[in-house]
Amino acid sequence: MAKKRIRSGDVEGINMTPMIDIVFQMIIFFVLTIDMDKKQFDDRIKLAMAPHGKAVEQKDPRTVIVDVNERGTISIAFAVMSPEVFRKVMRNAVARYGQTVPVVIRGDRETRHKDIRRVMDICSSVGLWKIKFGAIKEKAGTVR
């Protein structure tokens, strides 16, 4: 009987602090990571699959991500712009950061090449010859 009493006393005295610490760490992690990537990308653009492409590991903060939807509309961070405005934006980016600015074209899989070409030509005209195409390497588990 005496032994049982000692055991029950031990159970009541469990130290909760490490568990609460870990739970708070997890909450902070989720709060910080939940919105960052969603804001950048337009979910309406259905990217093509490229399972063998180079995975994006390090993001250059200067990267310009250009969205081209299936109708050929150009937008950067949800801001729709005409080709002329896009040219000005790219010219400013090159003037500010030089000709090593990474450009990622996120074209919808249905987009015609002539619309992608228009974006590439504008990039070439401002001196950017190295271009990246955005694609999906691995689809997330859920069906959208």
Next chain:
Amino acid sequence: MALRRRIKLSDDDVAEIPMTPMIDIVFQLLIYFLVTIKPIDVMAHLDVYRPSPESQRQQSEVPPNLIKITIFDQGLMINDRLVSLSGLASLLDKLADLDPNQTILIMCTALSPHERLVQVLDMCAQSGLNNLSVISTN
């Protein structure tokens, strides 16, 4: 002594704060974030080079041994020979075995879908070919 006793009592009070409601709320928050989080796709970047205006002028003098892949809206051609996607993959594997640094010229017609270009670039990445140049044609 009286002061010491008071301090001891206040220490006991702090230790007896009920933790259960806080843990309940923390778990609720955790479950909320776990349920609402949307998994993000793993992104890939396919690097290509765009010929500069000067090199476009020199295209008439392209060396005959250059690998040229043409993408139409309906099919694919490699060095003016029609191929399927699987056929192109095996050909690219063979070419990569010979020289992985050779330049591949990818020519896209205006109406070809972007997905096909990405597929071809992905195949080149699979074969280990890195020098890719995309040219647009009408």
